[in-house]
Amino acid sequence: MNTTVVGSRVLREDAWGKVFGQTKFPADVNLPDQIYGVVVRSPYPHARVREISITQAMEMPGVVAVLSAKDVPHNSHGVLFRDQPVLADYIRMVGDPVAVVGAETLEIARAAAKLVQVDYELMPAVFDPEEAMLPEVLPLHPELCPTNILYHMPIRRGAMDKGWALADVVIEQDYRTQHIDHAFLQPEALLAYVDERGHMVVQTATQYAHYDRGEIAHALGLRFSQVQVKTLAVGGAFGGREDISLQIIAALMALKTLRPVKMENTREESFYSHSKRHPMRMHYKTGASKDGKLVAMEAKIIGDAGAYASWSINVLRKSAVHATGPYEIPNVSIDSYAVFTNNPFSGAMRGFGAAQTVLAYESQMDLLAKELKISPLEIRLRNHFRVGSTTATGQVLTSSVPLDQCLAKIAPYLQKGEDT
Amino acid sequence: MKKRGIGIGCAWYGTGYGNGFPDVSSAFVEIHDDGSATVLTGAVDVGQGSNSIYAQIAAEELGLESQDICVYSADTDVTPDSGTTAATRQTYNTGNAVLKAVRQAKSRLLDYAAREFSCPTIEGIELKAGYIGIKGDPSRRMPLADMVFKARLHGQRLISAESSTARSTPVDLETGQGAPYWPYAFGSQMAEVEVDTETGMVSVLKVVAVHDVGKAINPTQVEAQIAGGVAQGLGYALLEELELQEGRIKNPALSSYLIPTALDVPNIEAFFVEEAEETGPFGAKGLGEPAMLPTVAAVINAIDDAVGVRITSLPATPEKILHALAVKKEELAKK
Amino acid sequence: MIEIKFVLNNKPCALNVEANERLLDVLRNRLGLMGTKEGCGEGECGACTVIIDGKTVNSCLVLAPQVDGCQITTIEGVGNRQSPHPVQKAFVQVGAVQCGFCxxxxxxxxxxxxxKNPQPNDKEIGVAMSGNLCRCTGYDKILRAVKLAAEEGKG
Amino acid sequence: MNYFQPQTVGQAVNIAQTFEATFLAGGTDLVLHMQTGKIHPNAIIDLGKISELKEIKETDGYLEIGSMATFAELGQSELVFQKALALWLACQTMGSPQIRNQATLGGNLGNCSPAADGLPPLLALGAEVRLISREGDEVVSLETLLSRTPLLSQGTLIREFRIPLKGLQSGFAKLGRRKALAIARLSVAIAIELEDNRVGKVRVALGAVGKRAYLSEILARELSDQELNEVWIEKGIEGVQRVVREALGARASAPYKREAVSGVFREALGTFIPEGGTKV
Structure with a gap:
């Protein structure tokens, strides 16, 4: 198709404001008479909140309000299930918010947050996803699922016994990936206020303003039409701004005090207030025939969902669907699991479940190539998806599968320099 | 000793929410009296540049320049819902919604213009370089602004609202069979590394990344997405790890949770392959997430190529590499 | 309170500050200069970089009284839409800007x-930019932009 | 909180005698610690306006470095490059450009983190430190100073570092997790008397293998007065590994560091001996 503007190196209009430092991120906006919100977070991974004493904090001059679970009209939010409390009275991870302090200055709010006394009843915690899968371990979300296995996705294609019979070479190996933080440069920040219309306005950085609006409205018992989420410049996201972080807490404070509320995470608070990339344990067994064709693959993938569901079901589904890599394998058996633990909750992050399995399936390819004494490029050329290929889920790729072109472009670069 | 190795990694990625989840984007468009236009969408530009992509799509369709288009996004009082900026879906999904909306507003203009030019079908009308006129007759054209203004005086309003939905179906719960995502994006990367056999330190010397984008709506932004993805992939492969102790984060700081600096990222050669995705706006599909996928594999495979050890758990720290080298040495000694 | 005087973006400036106030907070909260960002608060990310007496420093690690008598340049003092600094122009042209926080x-x-060094080599550019973290760009376009700005400077 | 900004060393010392104050050098550690609440100074004496503390000069057989010289200034100094290469090298990789512009050598000693980049080179080069306190001036070897607890008594000002110019050749290498903004996981500074291929006196200092940087007497003994050749290098590597093993004992980082130190030692040698120290 002939295009003139599409396909051209048009300059980004927003870049100018950014190079001059004019672009407004949520931390950069203020309103007269605003108060500052600071969250009190749980230091324990699994506990019940017996009691919160706010007396001392409230006595501090400049403190306007201290709010906790009992102050939230509908105390839940979440992208798939509303399993995450706005302010928790039942703690499932270190960093769960239990209270929020609103004060005239940030310094007062921080000092007062230290004076909020929370009496925790500690409970046994589980941090290893495989241990968490055991039936005798206390389920973290009995209302969602009877055990900590939030999700299991099986993929069955072809016949495994037939597949293994065709395999001349088999590689079996375990792989592990780690917890990753998005580490976007701009920590969470926002400004929430009730405007002249009586509407709740939240100016923030998010990946989905309309979702935030719905969750704020739900938690506070407002109509969607009474809540405005206005996205300011977003200082990086990568999946870490999909779940609610401070939005509802700030809106709640603004609603209760009728003062504009400014909140800004420190970097440390930021680490505790958004999701993480799922660490995964992957057991892979892959077989190829001596002509270098993949014939069978089995994989078991366990993803640590942490304390809340967030996107875990979708993430582990994506892991399973992509577990073969971009290769045709006629006989496949894949099982992926999302498991609750008392670790920081896992959610969306760039790559979304397909990032972890790359380590496994591409390592398997190189290991197979070595056994078969063919080059890493060659084994990929013999197996990669083309138009008409069928994936492990039985999906036929009907168009636009130019992996061959990608490999052709890469091939000339597969030469290395000298050791030193 | 410092040993070099190269590695290759391939990846694929099903874009969109997938599994039959309604994956809908919306857009409002208004063409103004002076021939400029405003696009409203709920799609948040998180820095990747989606607003600029929508401006290009709208400008292309209206025969305007990108700077003639104002894109305003993600204000719930003003803009329609366009879904999450996630799942590598905003160029594709919201791009499609913007294109549909622009076409709808444009078709009203074309209808009006066809009458003005006494042309029995809008097929005979074209928008080009700020003008509207009869295809094949350069003498019969007028500035777009004049036509819009005329239309306005006749009570025509060139506004529109459209949605676009990606195709996806749920998979079978027992067998996982189904067509969960569309489209899929592909990519391949090569990494060259140098491994210090005494310290286990890995230097990445070069990365070449080739990605399938359907159509590069903005090549500069494509390259930028690729380089950013590679850098995150390098962090994932070599540096980053949240250290937990009983659920507590031991390194909740940028001085202890280490991401790559400018000196840790090598020269990145970014290429893209354009094979039009027929369902995408101007043939485009998404790139955001795929850009970071192959890097991990390329680096881990390159380490093996360099020093003959297979690192199976991320990140590939110097400790793990030295340990693997020691184990290998022991095994060789036994033989 | 301590009275300090300094030159900020070529204009004299005097104000009273607390001994333990950070320069970053003074710039943002007292002077409304929001172009200086806080990304980590520990001198790691470089988002709060300002130039003091010709040297880049992290303003989150500077106490306000330390800058008494100094010349300070923040982003607000570098170029504008009418006459962007060559570096700003190059950043936009090359596409070195994504989320924009860094x-x-x-x-x-x-x-x-x-x-200081109008014709830096690649190594010098890399080192000079190594105190500013970016999570979006992979630095590639940023380093190219600096190079372009240097080349433009030649002519 | 009181804040003082003296113009001379004398004023600074006088203030320190009157108030229980904390000296502020570059501030890269102090300001951070104040912000996180780790330190609550009663008063601050900002040394930033005392120009005499910033001097880097050669006098009477010594390279004198004022305590307020920044890592950037040292790293750009031709004199330091010529006379104290190990220190110059350490100044190139410490922190980031912004940190190097702010952080001072005196602050590096005062804060005295285990991974302090400036200290191993100073130890290897045999630096002395001139301290000023109410008791008066004291010149003490850095090695002796680092054995004191606390390092400095209240109100003691680090005036300057004095590196004796004995024609030592020196080098430095550090191992971090990344290439900038890296805290040393290991650092090695070596200074030797070198005549043709004959090694005279040898001093090896290590960073990040104990609470403070330290100079290894054992290595000095084992490596001094020998031919510089492959055997000597291998002996050095073996020695330095042994030292690290003993220093770290059962610490989790020990197995890695005692291996990796060989590469760091080799790299440090390579910074001043041609052929990367692998061939002589």
Missing amino acids: TPGMVLSAKNLLD
């Missing part, structure tokens, strides 16, 4: 480098 600090580090 950008002001990056621009200041690049400007300072070119002020």
Whole structure:
């Protein structure tokens, strides 16, 4: 198709404001008479909140309000299930918010947050996803699922016994990936206020303003039409701004005090207030025939969902669907699991479940190539998806599968320099 | 000793929410009296540049320049819902919604213009370089602004609202069979590394990344997405790890949770392959997430190529590499 | 309170500050200069970079009274839409800007480098930019932009 | 909180005698610690306006470095490059450009982190430190100073570092997790008397293998007065590994560091001996 503007190196209009430092991120906006919100977070991974004493904090001059679970009209939010409390009275991870302090200055709010006394009843915690899968371990979300296995996705294609019979070479190996933080440069920040219309306005950085609006409205018992989420410049996201972080807490404070509320995470608070990339344990067994064709693959993938569901079901589904890599394998058996633990909750992050399995399936390819004494490029050329290929889920790729072109472009670069 | 190795990694990625989840984007468009236009969408530009992509799509369709288009996004009082900026879906999904909306507003203009030019079908009308006129007759054209203004005086309003939905179906719960995502994006990367056999330190010397984008709506932004993805992939492969102790984060700081600096990222050669995705706006599909996928594999495979050890758990720290080298040495000694 | 006087973006400035106030907070909260960003608060990310007496520093690690008598340049003092600084122009042209949070600090580090060393080599550019973290760009376009700005400076 | 900004060393010392104050050098550690609440100074004496503390000069057989000289200034100094290469090298990789512009050598000693980049080179080069306190001036070897607890008594000002110019050749290498903004996981500074291929006196200092940087007497003994050749290098590597093993004992980082130190030692040698120290 002939295009003139599409396909051209048009300059980004927003870049100018950014190079001059004019672009407004949520931390950069203020309103007269605003108060500052600071969250009190749980230091324990699994506990019940017996009691919160706010007396001392409230006595501090400049403190306007201290709010906790009992102050939230509908105390839940979440992208798939509303399993995450706005302010928790039942703690499932270190960093769960239990209270929020609103004060005239940030310094007062921080000092007062230290004076909020929370009496925790500690409970046994589980941090290893495989241990968490055991039936005798206390389920973290009995209302969602009877055990900590939030999700299991099986993929069955072809016949495994037939597949293994065709395999001349088999590689079996375990792989592990780690917890990753998005580490976007701009920590969470926002400004929430009730405007002249009586509407709740939240100016923030998010990946989905309309979702935030719905969750704020739900938690506070407002109509969607009474809540405005206005996205300011977003200082990086990568999946870490999909779940609610401070939005509802700030809106709640603004609603209760009728003062504009400014909140800004420190970097440390930021680490505790958004999701993480799922660490995964992957057991892979892959077989190829001596002509270098993949014939069978089995994989078991366990993803640590942490304390809340967030996107875990979708993430582990994506892991399973992509577990073969971009290769045709006629006989496949894949099982992926999302498991609750008392670790920081896992959610969306760039790559979304397909990032972890790359380590496994591409390592398997190189290991197979070595056994078969063919080059890493060659084994990929013999197996990669083309138009008409069928994936492990039985999906036929009907168009636009130019992996061959990608490999052709890469091939000339597969030469290395000298050791030193 | 410092040993070099190269590695290759391939990846694929099903874009969109997938599994039959309604994956809908919306857009409002208004063409103004002076021939400029405003696009409203709920799609948040998180820095990747989606607003600029929508401006290009709208400008292309209206025969305007990108700077003639104002894109305003993600204000719930003003803009329609366009879904999450996630799942590598905003160029594709919201791009499609913007294109549909622009076409709808444009078709009203074309209808009006066809009458003005006494042309029995809008097929005979074209928008080009700020003008509207009869295809094949350069003498019969007028500035777009004049036509819009005329239309306005006749009570025509060139506004529109459209949605676009990606195709996806749920998979079978027992067998996982189904067509969960569309489209899929592909990519391949090569990494060259140098491994210090005494310290286990890995230097990445070069990365070449080739990605399938359907159509590069903005090549500069494509390259930028690729380089950013590679850098995150390098962090994932070599540096980053949240250290937990009983659920507590031991390194909740940028001085202890280490991401790559400018000196840790090598020269990145970014290429893209354009094979039009027929369902995408101007043939485009998404790139955001795929850009970071192959890097991990390329680096881990390159380490093996360099020093003959297979690192199976991320990140590939110097400790793990030295340990693997020691184990290998022991095994060789036994033989 | 301590009275301090300094030159900020070529204009004299005097104000009273607390001994333990950070320069970053003074710039943002007292003077409304929001172009200087806080990304980590520990001198790691460089988003709060300013130039003091010709040297880039992290304003989150500077106490306000320390700058008494100094010349300070923040991003607000570098270029504008009518006459962008060559570094700013190059950042836009090359596409070195994504989310933009690191950008002001990056621009200041690049400007300072070119002020001192108008023709830096690749290594010098990399080192000069190594105190500014970016999570979006992979630095590739940023380093190219600095190079372009240096080349433009030649002519 | 009181804040003082003296113009001379004398004023600074006088203030320190009157108030229980904390000296502020570059501030990269102090300001951070104040912000996180780790330190609550009663008063601050900002040394930033005392120009005499910033001097880097050669006098009477010594390279004198004022305590307020920044890592950037040292790293750009031709004199330091010529006379104290190990220190110059350490100044190239410490922190980031912004940190190097702010952080001072005196602050590096005062804060005295285990991974302090400036200290191993100073130890290897045999630096002395001139301290000023109410008791008066004291010149003490850095090695002796680092054995004191606390390092400095209240109100003691680090005036300057004095590196004796004995024609030592020196080098430095550090191992971090990344290439900038890296805290040393290991650092090695070596200074030797070198005549043709004959090694005279040898001093090896290590960073990040104990609470403070330290100079290894054992290595000095084992490596001094020998031919510089492959055997000597291998002996050095073996020695330095042994030292690290003993220093770290059962610490989790020990197995890695005692291996990796060989590469760091080799790299440090390579910074001043041609052929990367692998061939002589």
